[in-house]
Amino acid sequence: MNTRSVNAAAELIQAALRQGRTAAGIALALELESAQLLQSPERAVEFEQMRARVAELELERHSTNEALDDAVQELRARxxxxxxxxxxxKLTQLLAPSQALLEDPHDGPLHHGYRLGRDLPPLGGVS
Structure with a gap:
């Protein structure tokens, strides 16, 4: 430990004592709250790697939750x-029989009872 780390640890211990913390509370404060003053450099690197992994997993969880929300909304819409x-x-089944009774295909709007020129028989012998 260098002098700066020792002074930082001392300040943290004094603050913890003012708050009425126990020895375990002071040790926990040194471990967690003060940039890991009691950790070795190797352990500090490992801790930072774990923090990065936790942040990555939280981001993944967030995107997974968004995808699940989208899927749920799509299923609800379907x-x-x-x-x-x-x-x-159901409406079609109820109304279709009555519609069939209302309109006879032979009496529809396109039906006509008279013959057109193309329907007439050819005239015999006259050209």
């Missing part, structure tokens, strides 16, 4: 569309 489709099918 379900709602199926409910509407079923309702339309």
């Amino acid at each position: 379900r709602d569309a199926e409910v509407v489709d079923r309702s339309v099918d």
